[in-house]
Amino acid sequence: MTIKTFAVAAAISASLSMTAAAQDVVIGLSGALTGPSAGSYAPAIEGIRLYVDKVNAGGGVAGRKIKLIILDDQGEASKGAANATKLISQDNVSLLINSSLSSTFAPMIAATGQAGIPLLFAASACPKEVYPPANPLLFCTTAFASKFDSQATLDFITKSGGNVSLGLVAMAIPISRSEIESAEGLATVKGMKVADKAIIPPPTPDYTPFATKLSAAGANWVYAWAPWVTQVRTFEGLRKIGWNGRYIAWAHLESESELARLKDPALYAIGANALFAQDLPVQREMQATAKAAGATYPASQMTEGWIAGMVLEAALGKAGPNADAKAIQAAMQSLSVDTKGLRGGPIEWTAANHFRTRQFYRIYRWAPTSSAIEVVQDWTAYDVK
Amino acid sequence: MSDQVHPTQLSTVMLQPASRSARTIFVSALLAVAIIIFPFFATPFHLDVANQILLASIGALSLMLLTGFAGQISLGHAGLIAAGAFTAGILSKEAGAPFWIGIPAAGATGGLLGLIFGLPSLRLRGVYLAVSTLALHFIVVYAGGEYENLVGGSGGILIPPPSLWGLKINTGKAWYVLLVAGAILAFLVTWNVVRSRTGRAFAAVHGRETVAAALGINVARTKLTAFVISSSMTAIAGALFAYYRGFVSIEAFSLYLSIQYIAMIIIGGIGTLPGAFLGALFVTLLPYLIETVVAHLPGAQAMAGSIFAVNYAAFGLVMIVFLVFEPSGLVGLWRRLERRLLIGRQSP
Amino acid sequence: MQIVLNILVLGSIYSLISCGYVIIYKVSRVLNLAHGELMMVGAYLLLTTASAGWLGSPLAAIGLALVLSLTVGILVYVLLMRRMTGESVLAAVLTTIALGILIRGAVVLLWSAQHHYPATKLHIANPSIELFQNAKLSLISLILIGVTVATYAALFAFMRFGRWGLRMRATGQNALLAAQRGVNLHAVYALAWGISTFTGAVAGMLIALDSGLDSTIVMIGLKAFPAALVGGLDSLAGAIIGSIIISASEVILIQHFNPLLSDAVPFLILIAMLVIRPWGLFGTREELDRV
Structure with a gap:
């Protein structure tokens, strides 16, 4: 009964979209444009929008223009679910993009699964279903990667030498806690001493008590994998009580300006995206595009969106003209996208791996001698199997 | 009884139990039909x-x-x-x-x-x-x-x-x-x-x-x-x-959800059962309403990034307006309006 | 030693915030659940005055922001809460909740949801200071403790000896009688809202100067609330004691037990208090029957 209704609806909508705009390929996006967590997603969403506009201005891809419909879910699961329903059943999108909190994943995965439409995670955390063996419908371009981030960080700490006593910092949200817990396990395997693990509730008036505990436990290296606020305020809390160890944190989009604000040479940022200090040609292009469009966010915060746009363009180009959701999904099963230096290497997808076959990391810090951000360790690759 | 009926008298006549329950039945029937046919037209x-x-x-x-x-x-x-x-x-x-x-x-x-x-x-x-x-x-x-x-x-x-x-x-x-x-x-x-x-x-x-x-x-x-x-x-x-x-x-x-429910019963009309429905309707629809309004305002593009904040502010404002000016909520508003309409229809 | 210092800093933050709850409640029996939001407004006002180049010195910026905060508090009473006098206690509390939501939205609209660093804007350095052997704190935390002590001293003196303080106490004890004796109730209530917002703003500004500013600062206001209640909603001395109890339990939990509990425990203490002694440690017992 439901299948029948759906088939009829699909047939009607297919005929409708044929007559309405046979030229356009319709892509839907539901993301945290606004709301308390918008700061991490809205710049990336703007990046995708600008990239799509740029592609359309250049004549589109495979002879078609891209019609990108962006809906705001404010990071709320029920809004994400409602958006997915609308985009799939009313706008007949051929591909859906999620740029929001992980609590919106479950309803969107369910909705796209039912409709057989590919779902791309861009700027939002990669769900475990995109790693090998991958769910055929789910894909991810986001920089950070569970377990690999901690692996790369701990490898760097080990290489830095000396007698390491490790402190770990997480925010009391599931994604951050599970990553830090996996780091704890990994450290034990590597034979590192874990001095303390601080899991910090989000609304914390004063980070000093947590810093005191880390410092008192004798940590001389601290690794934080959490939203930027928690990472940086714990660091500042540690410095306030006179701790002088080294601190490494995930390079969120704020990190570039924050490294410059704090000017602390023992604060490291590990990330998979090239910072703008690099001044790559593609970054100059991003800046010019953002300026011309009068963008709300600085181009330096749009890297995630730009990369998702590149991947989208490549997938649609490979799928060819008149490709439907199925053809686009088929094209995405094996894809290689040159990131032009925004990442350490190309994003490569295989039938079994919808994350990327190789993940690259780079580590930055503030160099007081040159008064600029410097690369401490250049691209290091990890195979994703 | 004189031929001239004073408006206020009339309104009390009109609101007598018999006619009132008849109207209630009429409104309920209308509502029931709307509820039944809604899914056939809804996206x-x-x-x-x-x-x-x-x-x-x-x-x-x-x-x-x-x-x-x-x-x-x-x-x-x-x-x-x-x-x-x-x-x-x-x-x-x-x-x-x-x-x-x-x-x-x-x-x-x-x-x-x-x-x-x-x-x-x-x-x-x-x-x-x-x-x-x-x-x-x-x-x-x-x-x-x-x-x-x-x-x-x-x-x-x-x-x-x-x-x-x-x-x-x-x-x-x-x-x-x-x-x-x-x-x-x-x-x-x-x-x-x-x-x-x-x-x-x-x-x-x-x-x-x-x-x-x-x-x-x-x-x-x-x-x-x-x-x-x-x-x-x-x-x-x-x-x-x-x-x-x-x-x-x-x-x-979140705590905000509790506040939304409190807003529902205040806006609907505290101490009335239809008020719960009206409040739920109003509070659930408000953000969609605001989004539509904002989309049609000049400079919609600039506002789009702060629609969440607009929602928040508008929600607080609506709650304040009801608390200060209409403490009996939508139900009270409806009853007043009803009374006025009835008087208006009968008086000329 | 560091732990004692941490308790002292956190306790000062809570004390400075919770006295705002107490002042309004003591005078007008209104529980102001928008206090966290008003505190946030104060901090954001500092951000604005800090950006105004013509003010010259950081002290002028802080001073202007404080005057503006006082005005905001008075305006909240004159424009909104005045209409709620005579309404049920509940309606007044709900109005403050609604006001809080309105402010949250307005703040993001006016100042964006980004993180701000007013200290950087004002060129205020925040070095680490070694107060005792192996016990350090930041300069602004030290100032925070000092300001809290000064604020409470001023409040006690004002309530005890000031003419308006006397009027406030009289209004709190029996508003009708006070009005009959010629106390201008609206002026007293407006003053209470002004002072409360002022002290809240001081707390908000110091927190923002110490560790940056974004809209999550309102949650700190909510966390200070159990402190006011444990101490007794109508007692200033109680607010200090309550704050120390809450902050000590929080810091000790973080240090020796599960840090995640530090979020729920203030409210557990609050429930225990409500069961054993609902009017708080230093509150007046009759309060319970009046609400």
Whole structure:
């Protein structure tokens, strides 16, 4: 009964979209444009929008223009679910993009699964279903990667030498806690001493008590994998009580300006995206595009969106003209996208791996001698199997 | 009787029980037709919004019973909704329990929590009671968060779509039918409670506790009854929410949700059952309304990035306007308007 | 030693915030659940005055922001809460909740949701200071403790000896009688809202100067609320004691037990208090029957 209704609806909508705009390929996006967590997603969403506009201005891809419909879910699961329903059943999108909190994943995965439409995670955390063996419908371009981030960080700490006593910092949200817990396990395997693990509730008036505990436990290296606020305020809390160890944190989009604000040479940022200090040609292009469009966010915060746009363009180009959701999904099963230096290497997808076959990391810090951000360790690759 | 009837006299004539109930029947029939034909014209998106309104109505009815009729304020409504949702989620995940077990189990959990939430009400009143329910909200949310972290994964707990008599409830339409039935059932339950002896005891306790006690009403039992019935219904609404969305995550149950429910009963009209429906309708639709308005304003592009903030500010403003200027809510507004219209129609 | 210092800093934050709850409640029996939001407004006002180049010195910026905060508090009473006098206690509390939501939205609209660093804007350095052997704190935390002590001293003196303080106490004890004796109730209430917002703003500004500013600062206001209630909603001395109890339990939990509990425990203490002694440690017992 439901299948029948759906088939009829699909047939009607297919005929409708044929007559309405046979030229356009319709892509839907539901993301945290606004709301308390918008700061991490809205710049990336703007990046995708600008990239799509740029592609359309250049004549589109495979002879078609891209019609990108962006809906705001404010990071709320029920809004994400409602958006997915609308985009799939009313706008007949051929591909859906999620740029929001992980609590919106479950309803969107369910909705796209039912409709057989590919779902791309861009700027939002990669769900475990995109790693090998991958769910055929789910894909991810986001920089950070569970377990690999901690692996790369701990490898760097080990290489830095000396007698390491490790402190770990997480925010009391599931994604951050599970990553830090996996780091704890990994450290034990590597034979590192874990001095303390601080899991910090989000609304914390004063980070000093947590810093005191880390410092008192004798940590001389601290690794934080959490939203930027928690990472940086714990660091500042540690410095306030006179701790002088080294601190490494995930390079969120704020990190570039924050490294410059704090000017602390023992604060490291590990990330998979090239910072703008690099001044790559593609970054100059991003800046010019953002300026011309009068963008709300600085181009330096749009890297995630730009990369998702590149991947989208490549997938649609490979799928060819008149490709439907199925053809686009088929094209995405094996894809290689040159990131032009925004990442350490190309994003490569295989039938079994919808994350990327190789993940690259780079580590930055503030160099007081040159008064600029410097690369401490250049691209290091990890195979994703 | 003279030929000239004074407008005010007329309005009292018009509002006499007989004509009033006739009008009530007419309005109800109209409403019933609208509810029945709605799914045939609605898009899936509209159905989804309608289902959200129905879910909110059940939650608002139960809060109306507690606050609007028994006069016990609660800031822990979101905690109770979370408790119901998590009961259904945990039972489904850990034991594969079906819908017809999950719902009563949520009701039982809610009832038990209601008893605990209600205990402070025996000693505390007004603001102090509100604070104690606020505290319990934080504790429920803490426990839910710990469970979610324990079972791992940041996507919350997934719940498969429920089946009733062999029918899978997984489309917007099926849910609409189920939720309309649920909302009617919730309405009948609250209506019966309000009209019963218990309901009159609620009103007495709401008015003056000491007087109620002097009249031979067991104040403690009345208060606890109100908490248990209301919390049980709230938890069922939470469980329905969990089944409807197909997953539970603690992030959905913030203090803001409790405030939204309080806003529903204030905006709808405190102490009236239709008010719960009107409030649920209004509060659920408000953000969509604002989005539409903002989209048609000049400079929509610039505003788009702050629509969340606009929603927040507008929601606060609407609440203030009702509290200050129309404390009897939409129901009171409707009654006044009705009276004025009737007078206007008859006078020339 | 560091732990004692941490308790002292956190306790000062809570004390400075919770006295705002107490002042309004003591005078007008209104529980102001928008206090956290008003505190946030104060901090954001500092951000604006800090950006105004013509003010010259950081002290001028802080001073102007404080005057503006006082005005905001008075305006909240004159424009909104005045209409709620005579309404039920509940309606007044709900109005403050609604006001809080309105402010949250307005703040994001006016100042964006980004993180801001007013200290950087004002060129205020925040070095680490070694107060005792192995016990350090930041300069602004030290100032925070000093300001809290000064604020409470001023409040006690004002309430005890000031003419308006006397009027405020009289209004709090019996508003009708006070009005009959010629006290201008509206002026007293407006003053209470002004002072409360002022002290809240001081707290907000110091927190923002110490560790940056974004809209999550309102949650700190909510966390200070159990402190006021544990101490007794109508007692200033109680607010200090309550704050120390809450902050000590929080810091000790973080140090020796599960840090995650630090979020729920203030409310557990609050429930325990409500069961044992609902009017708080230093509150007046009759308060319970009046609400």
